[in-house]
Amino acid sequence: MASENIATPSATTALRRGLVLPLLLLVAWEIGSHSGLVNPQFLPPLEKVAGVAWQEVANGELPHALAASLKRDLLGFALGAGVGILVGLLLGLSSIADRIFTTWFNGLKQIALLAWIPLISLWFGFDEAAKIVFIALAASIPVILNTVEGVRSTSTKLREVGEVFRFSGPQLVWSLYLPAATPSVLTGLHLGLIYAWLATIGAEYFMAAGPGIGGLIISGRERFEMALVMLGIVVVGLVGFAVDRSASWIEHRLVRWRQA
Amino acid sequence: MSRAAERAIRAETPNADQAAARGRLEVRGVSKAFTVNGAPIAALNDVSLTVRPGEFVALLGPSGCGKSTLLRLIAGLDRDYKGCIVQDGEAVTSTSLERGIVFQEPRLFPWATVRQNIALGLKNAPISEADKRAAVAAHIALVGLDGFAEAYPHQLSGGMAQRAAIARGLVNRPRLLLLDEPFGALDALTRARLQTELQRIWAHEKITMILVTHDVDEAVFLGDRVVVLAPRPGRISRIFDVPAARPRARSDDDLVRLRNEVLRTLEHDSAADPQLSPGSRRDA
Numbered sequence: 001m002a003s004e005n006i007a008t009p010s011a012t013t014a015l016r017r018g019l020v021l022p023l024l025l026l027v028a029w030e031i032g033s034h035s036g037l038v039n040p041q042f043l044p045p046l047e048k049v050a051g052v053a054w055q056e057v058a059n060g061e062l063p064h065a066l067a068a069s070l071k072r073d074l075l076g077f078a079l080g081a082g083v084g085i086l087v088g089l090l091l092g093l094s095s096i097a098d099r100i101f102t103t104w105f106n107g108l109k110q111i112a113l114l115a116w117i118p119l120i121s122l123w124f125g126f127d128e129a130a131k132i133v134f135i136a137l138a139a140s141i142p143v144i145l146n147t148v149e150g151v152r153s154t155s156t157k158l159r160e161v162g163e164v165f166r167f168s169g170p171q172l173v174w175s176l177y178l179p180a181a182t183p184s185v186l187t188g189l190h191l192g193l194i195y196a197w198l199a200t201i202g203a204e205y206f207m208a209a210g211p212g213i214g215g216l217i218i219s220g221r222e223r224f225e226m227a228l229v230m231l232g233i234v235v236v237g238l239v240g241f242a243v244d245r246s247a248s249w250i251e252h253r254l255v256r257w258r259q260a
Numbered sequence: 261m262s263r264a265a266e267r268a269i270r271a272e273t274p275n276a277d278q279a280a281a282r283g284r285l286e287v288r289g290v291s292k293a294f295t296v297n298g299a300p301i302a303a304l305n306d307v308s309l310t311v312r313p314g315e316f317v318a319l320l321g322p323s324g325c326g327k328s329t330l331l332r333l334i335a336g337l338d339r340d341y342k343g344c345i346v347q348d349g350e351a352v353t354s355t356s357l358e359r360g361i362v363f364q365e366p367r368l369f370p371w372a373t374v375r376q377n378i379a380l381g382l383k384n385a386p387i388s389e390a391d392k393r394a395a396v397a398a399h400i401a402l403v404g405l406d407g408f409a410e411a412y413p414h415q416l417s418g419g420m421a422q423r424a425a426i427a428r429g430l431v432n433r434p435r436l437l438l439l440d441e442p443f444g445a446l447d448a449l450t451r452a453r454l455q456t457e458l459q460r461i462w463a464h465e466k467i468t469m470i471l472v473t474h475d476v477d478e479a480v481f482l483g484d485r486v487v488v489l490a491p492r493p494g495r496i497s498r499i500f501d502v503p504a505a506r507p508r509a510r511s512d513d514d515l516v517r518l519r520n521e522v523l524r525t526l527e528h529d530s531a532a533d534p535q536l537s538p539g540s541r542r543d544a
Contacts, residue, residue: 160337161367164355165432166384175380179371257371257412 052227068211076135077196084140088147131203138199142191150184283435283468285311290343302493318483326494360434366421368413381431399427419450490529
């Protein structure tokens with residue numbers, strides 16, 4: 001309780017300080033596009049971006065695109081997180097699986113994510129399935145790494161308690177390894193959410209079929225509507241920020257037992 | 261503890277009288293070596309000891325005498341040794357629900373409440389869920405943690421956490437309870453209070469208990485016998501009977517006399533220890 005009271009004022013101060021730079025940039029943007037210093041075709045004034053935003057919301061394009069992107073993002077994340085936790089548990093718990101797969105996995109994760117797109121689109125086409133597989137792949141990597149780490153760092157002392165009470169394999173996983181790894185798994189899921197959103201936009205750029213925020217930005221570029229491009233970028237940033245914040249909040253709630 | 265809680269414990273353990281008749285432990289010719297930097301170091305050398313059902317044995321010795329190692333072997337946590345350990349006619353080959361252990365640290369699961377932690381001891385007990393709940397509640401009362409059932413380990417003091425660990429060790433009614441310096445990390449006042457409580461629980465439950473300690477007063481106060489171990493290699497140096505009647509008072513003249521005698525044995529052992537003798541000290 002006390003720590004929250006101390007944290008609150010400093011958090012607002014931090015927020016106020018954090019807003020200074022973006023506000024200055026917006027002012028510079030506005031001055032730049034109005035004064036003719038910058039070609040307004042490349043940097044449309046803010047009110048124009050706002051106008052496009054209003055128009056896109058009113059005609060339903062933006063909500064439609066946002067819903068499509070979020071759906072894709074969450075489906076891909078759910079798939080990647082589920083597979084990631086299972087693979088992470090397997091690699092963390094089984095020394096045989098660890099010996100067989102870990103080197104292989106460490107090699108694979110060095111490959112830049114975007115490099116998978118040609119392969120995935122050859123295997124799965126340019127449709128929804130390909131995008132979701134790509135997002136799942138992006139989300140699964142941090143989940144796997146952090147789950148393995150969490151399982152491996154389970155204290156030997158607590159493992160002995162499980163041994164004394166004759167825990168079976170499933171009991172060890174459910175009552176010891178998973179709860180012990182929870183903080184680490186949540187960190188992985190948190191990172192996975194961020195990666196999934198980045199991958200969603202990436203997938204929409206490179207496999208541009210169907211509605212989505214990425215598609216909206218691409219079509220803005222094709223029609224040379226900078227205001228639409230700007231709007232898309234702002235929405236991507238806001239969603240990313242919201243995803244990160246909600247993940248932190250959930251993480252904090254779920255590992256309350258950790259607070260000393 | 262309330263009468264109702266006592267009844268709940270009794271109802272929970274219809275075989276309490278049988279348990280009293282069992283819990284016999286035999287340690288025969290046990291030797292154990294650790295490998296340090298490639299060289300074997302003898303931790304225990306030919307230790308033999310028989311513990312009677314319902315007896316309270318204190319294993320006493322300075323650090324490095326192998327007393328905790330011996331306890332881990334008895335628990336079945338370490339199976340790499342020579343010799344043989346038998347409980348109630350069955351060789352110890354792994355851990356067993358017949359042998360409970362309370363470690364030096366509470367080792368509670370930090371994500372689970374006191375109630376859930378104590379219930380861990382019953383996870384594989386062949387009784388109904390309702391009986392498990394009753395047994396857990398009764399043991400929370402037994403160790404005096406009423407009102408803290410839903411508390412998390414980080415909310416407990418060291419003494420309370422160790423009480424929860426004792427309840428967890430007792431809750432599935434092992435025939436033998438092993439205690440590895442359970443009060444070592446506690447302040448003197450809490451330690452004395454928990455020793456008195458342990459004595460009460462032992463008298464009430466009639467479970468065989470083996471307590472590892474380096475505290476002479478604790479060993480003499482709680483033990484029916486005090487087994488003094490000497491270090492390098494760990495071996496039994498002398499066994500003292502503690503005939504004092506129970507419940508005991510710490511100031512009892514016989515206990516104090518015995519305590520001094522045990523202390524003399526410990527001092528004599530350390531004088532004979534090549535690593536601690538004056539000659540080697542001068543070298544160091």
